[in-house]
Amino acid sequence: MVALSESGGNAAPASSTVGGPSKPRAEALSAEKPPRRNDPVPDPLPYLLDFYPQEDPKYTRIAPFFDALRKGSFTTTRCEEDGTLSWPPRVTCPVCRGDRLAWTELPRRGRLYAFSAVLGGAPLGMEQDVPFVVGLIDLEGVPLRIFSRIAHTRYEDCHIGSEVELETFPLPDGRVFFRFRPAGASSPKA
Amino acid sequence: MSALRRVALVAGGLSTFGVRAATWSELVQEAGAAAFRDIRNFSSKDVDSLFVGAAQPERLAFQSHVAPLAAELLGFEPWKILQRTELACASGQSAIRSAYAAIASGLSDVAAVVGVEKMNLPSMAEANTSMANVLDRTWDGVHGATAPPFFAMCAQRHMLEYGTTSEQMAAVSEKNHRFANTNPTAQFYSKQFTREKLLKLPMVAPPLRLGDCSSMTDGAAGVLLVAEELARKYTDTPVWVRGSGQHSHFHNLSGAGSLSTWPGLRAAAQEAFRSARAGPKDIDIAEVHDCFTISEIIEYEDIGFCAKGEGGRFALDGSSDLGGKVVVNPRGGLLGCGHPLGATGVAQAVEVLQQLQARAPAARQVQGAETALVHNLSGSANVHSLMIYGREN
Ligand SMILES: [Zn+2]
Numbered sequence: 001m002v003a004l005s006e007s008g009g010n011a012a013p014a015s016s017t018v019g020g021p022s023k024p025r026a027e028a029l030s031a032e033k034p035p036r037r038n039d040p041v042p043d044p045l046p047y048l049l050d051f052y053p054q055e056d057p058k059y060t061r062i063a064p065f066f067d068a069l070r071k072g073s074f075t076t077t078r079c080e081e082d083g084t085l086s087w088p089p090r091v092t093c094p095v096c097r098g099d100r101l102a103w104t105e106l107p108r109r110g111r112l113y114a115f116s117a118v119l120g121g122a123p124l125g126m127e128q129d130v131p132f133v134v135g136l137i138d139l140e141g142v143p144l145r146i147f148s149r150i151a152h153t154r155y156e157d158c159h160i161g162s163e164v165e166l167e168t169f170p171l172p173d174g175r176v177f178f179r180f181r182p183a184g185a186s187s188p189k190a
Numbered sequence: 191m192s193a194l195r196r197v198a199l200v201a202g203g204l205s206t207f208g209v210r211a212a213t214w215s216e217l218v219q220e221a222g223a224a225a226f227r228d229i230r231n232f233s234s235k236d237v238d239s240l241f242v243g244a245a246q247p248e249r250l251a252f253q254s255h256v257a258p259l260a261a262e263l264l265g266f267e268p269w270k271i272l273q274r275t276e277l278a279c280a281s282g283q284s285a286i287r288s289a290y291a292a293i294a295s296g297l298s299d300v301a302a303v304v305g306v307e308k309m310n311l312p313s314m315a316e317a318n319t320s321m322a323n324v325l326d327r328t329w330d331g332v333h334g335a336t337a338p339p340f341f342a343m344c345a346q347r348h349m350l351e352y353g354t355t356s357e358q359m360a361a362v363s364e365k366n367h368r369f370a371n372t373n374p375t376a377q378f379y380s381k382q383f384t385r386e387k388l389l390k391l392p393m394v395a396p397p398l399r400l401g402d403c404s405s406m407t408d409g410a411a412g413v414l415l416v417a418e419e420l421a422r423k424y425t426d427t428p429v430w431v432r433g434s435g436q437h438s439h440f441h442n443l444s445g446a447g448s449l450s451t452w453p454g455l456r457a458a459a460q461e462a463f464r465s466a467r468a469g470p471k472d473i474d475i476a477e478v479h480d481c482f483t484i485s486e487i488i489e490y491e492d493i494g495f496c497a498k499g500e501g502g503r504f505a506l507d508g509s510s511d512l513g514g515k516v517v518v519n520p521r522g523g524l525l526g527c528g529h530p531l532g533a534t535g536v537a538q539a540v541e542v543l544q545q546l547q548a549r550a551p552a553a554r555q556v557q558g559a560e561t562a563l564v565h566n567l568s569g570s571a572n573v574h575s576l577m578i579y580g581r582e583n
Contacts, residue, residue, distance in 0.1 A: 037312040049319055051332040087444045088329045114449055116342035116395045118334050123319035126334055134339050136443065147443040149333040155396055160350065179333065 044173060045125050055175050062089045064103055070176045074108055074166050076144075077101040087144050106144070108166040109183060110137040113145055117155035131155070137164055137180060149179040157182075194294040196583055198421035198428035201229045202540035204411035207528040208377040214251035214308040215263055217410035221304050221533075222264040225412030225540075231423050232414075239271040239298040240264070243285030243305035245278050245531035249320035251308050260304055264412075270298045278324045279481060280566035280575045281305065282411070282535030287575065289415045290431050299417045305536035306410035317406060324569050326442045335443065337481060338395035338403060340570045345397050345484035347450040351499070356397060358502030359483035360388040363401045365511055366480060366519050370526025372553040375537075377407050377528030402483040407528025411536035413543070429546045430583040432561070433466025435459060436575045443570060455492040455567070458574035462563070463494075466578035470494035473516050473578075474559040475545050477538035479567045480523040486510075489565060490518070493576075512556070520545065520554040535575075538564045546581045 044050070055066035068075045078085050079093035080100040092099050115135030122130050133150040135158070150164060163183035170176055203224025205217050212220070226232065242260045247253045257274040261267065271292050275284035282305030289301035311317045322331040325340070348354045367383040370376035388401035414424065421428035439454030440446060447453060463469050470493060478493070480486040487501035495516050496504040504510055510518035521527060521541035524534060542562040544550040564577045 035312060036314060039313055041315070049316075051322070051327060053328040053332070088326075088442060114343035114346050116339040116346065116398075118336070118339055118395060119393055121318050121321075121336065121338065121394070122315075122334065123322045123331075123336070124315045125319075127315060129334070132334055134334050136343060136446070136449075145444055145446075147330045147333060147335055160346070177332070 041124055041127075049124055051123070051125065052171055052175055052177055061091045065089045066176055068103070069168055069178055072168060074106045074178065075103050076106055078104040085142065085144065087146055107140040107142060110139040110164055110180070112136070112150070112158060112160055112162045112164060113138050114160065115150060115155070115158050133158055135164075135180075150181065151179050152181045152185045195296055196418040197290050197293045197431045198416055198418060199431065199539060199543050199579065200414050200416055200421055200424040200428050201225060201232075202411070202413035202536070202543045203227075204375055204533070204537050204540050205409050206375050207407050207409035207530060207533070207537070209310045210408035212408065214247060214253065214306060215259070217308060217408060218260050218263045218304060218306050221306065221410035221412040225304070226264065226302065226414065229414060229424050234265045234267075236300045237266045237302045238269055239289065239292055239301040240266050240268045241271070241285035241288045241292075241301060241303045242274040243282035243303065243532040243536060244274055245276055245281040245307055246320050247308075249323070250311065250317060260306070264302065264304060266302060271301070277573065277575070278568040279479065279529070279531050280535055280568040280573060281307075281532040282537070283539075283564065283566045283575045283577065284535070285532075286413065286415070286535060286539055286577065287434055287436070290434065290577075293415055293417050294431075299420060301415050302412065303415065303536055304410060304412040305530075305533040307530035307532040308408050309406040309530060310408050314406070330443045335570075337570070338398060340443070341482040341484055342395035342398045344449045344488065344571070345402075345482070347448065348484060348488065348501075349397065351450050352502065353499075354484075354487060354502035356389060356399075357385065358506045359398075359402055359487065360385040361505040362480065362483040362486045362510075363388050363525050365505070366486075366523035366525040367401075368526075369520050369554055370522025372551050373522045373527065375409075376522045376526050377405055378522070378526050398482060398484070401525075404481045404524035404529040407530045409528065409530035409533045409537070411533045411540055413536055413539050427547045429543050430580050432468065432578045432580045432583065433462050433464070434575075434577045435461030435463075435465065436573070437461070438573045440572045441569070446570060446572070450488070451498065452488055452492050452567075452571050452574065454572065455489065455565075455574040458576050459493045459565075462576035462578050466580070468561060468578060470516075472561050473563045475520060475542065475556050475562040476516050476518045476565065477521060477541055477562070478518055478523075478565040479534075480519055480525050481529060481567070483525070485567065485571070486518065486523070488571075493563070493565065512554070517556045517559075520550065520556060535564065535566045538566075539577075539579075542579050546579060
């Protein structure tokens with residue numbers, strides 16, 4: 001369909017140069033969809049297609065975040081020099097660049113500042129979740145607005161200001177992660 | 191500023207944008223033929239530097255070290271600066287800004303720029319995965335953050351705070367698709383979209399519908415920038431870089447702020463206008479980053495073409511159309527042309543060159559255009575990059 005692959009005819013280049021006359025478009029516009037493959041998705045995904053962070057202290061210096069999460073507590077780091085509260089957890093302070101950081105507990109509840117839903121075009125490993133809701137959450141009582149999946153709800157049932165609460169969930173390989181859900185919702189088995 | 195040399199944009203061209211039956215390397219060759227083939231007095235040997243704008247060749251074409259590959263494909267053997275620039279959706283403008291800096295500083299005299307992206311893969315889920323690593327993959331992408339839900343939240347807040355409507359967003363899309371109908375290189379060159387039709391397209395990330403979103407696109411574009419004393423060797427009508435600005439505001443979405451105002455854009459625009467000794471009223475043409483319709487609306491406001499909150503009305507009343515206050519995205523924008531990440535910023539510069547040389551197709555030529563602005567955002571509108579070009583320096 002591209003001129004370069006066409007045999008015979010007046011093969012116009014599939015390109016346009018400034019100043020030249022407008023050339024005929026060489027590519028058929030019917031070709032809006034490329035041939036797609038439906039390869040089986042490997043499970044587990046290869047390391048560089050895996051979205052979830054490494055949690056083991058062999059790989060990261062913020063392993064305590066995940067240890068706390070496994071026990072149901074949501075934490076981040078605060079600088080002991082100047083009090084800077086960071087999200088996500090860090091190993092140095094962005095303000096003073098010192099490394100005297102302490103773990104601090106974050107509230108498990110907050111309210112939706114904004115939200116939308118992913119109805120298609122999801123990455124590998126998330127396609128089975130579509131449609132799903134995501135949002136920015138103002139955590140209760142701290143100056144942090146963080147982004148999260150909002151599980152166990154539909155876009156139509158969410159509102160700006162809706163109260164949400166933290167939920168943790170295990171990954172198949174033993175790691176743990178978090179997301180939010182409408183406050184008071186029970187967590188169905190994954 | 192007086193220590194800097196003046197820099198001219200003297201030539202440019204681009205491949206057809208779309209779902210292309212062509213590889214990354216083939217797109218680069220097409221852009222090379224379009225941009226560098228018919229330049230007066232030009233020899234490949236003149237090119238001392240090459241800047242390659244490419245966002246994700248590692249993920250989308252399984253190729254790194256792409257600057258020397260592009261040099262070989264284009265027939266250049268640069269001996270001053272060879273580099274690839276990556277700034278996600280602004281990778282192309284980043285390459286141009288690097289070429290500008292190299293020439294202005296005196297390190298380079300003749301710099302070629304090519305921007306390219308191959309995004310339509312047999313496995314689109316892999317391409318989508320690579321779009322989700324543009325944001326903070328570990329903390330935001332992991333939750334399913336890609337561009338559509340992020341800009342959907344910006345739209346939700348803008349609608350809530352300023353009363354912006356879906357009809358106003360459709361007006362942006364209709365205008366840019368109509369301009370794309372004048373541009374044979376555009377992905378949607380031969381597709382017609384009325385506002386009524388756009389408002390019936392399926393939701394992608396509510397409140398954004400399909401027609402509010404730019405596409406995954408294959409394409410490449412090239413330009414040539416040279417030092418002032420060489421400009422008239424290559425063309426009688428050079429276009430001058432008058433200024434630029436850039437601002438990085440946050441990366442993790444916890445820093446995104448209100449969503450309805452983009453402080454990084456205000457800061458970058460202020461610096462671009464300061465360095466160009468110009469203001470929003472001086473701009474005849476603006477090629478702005480309409481990755482989504484709401485983006486263009488917020489950009490009208492935060493660049494300063496209209497007051498805060500007036501962006502939707504600015505689109506609907508024709509202020510950004512031919513004959514309006516400023517003609518925005520006459521090329522067809524990202525909405526009409528498609529958005530091959532690395533190529534977009536370079537293709538916008540090609541349009542500005544064409545317009546300021548008064549050589550654009552009659553249907554979209556802005557009569558008497560003197561000054562043009564190019565804007566790209568990248569990621570979650572956390573970085574803004576702007577350049578201002580003029581027919582006169
Ligand atoms: Zn500190």
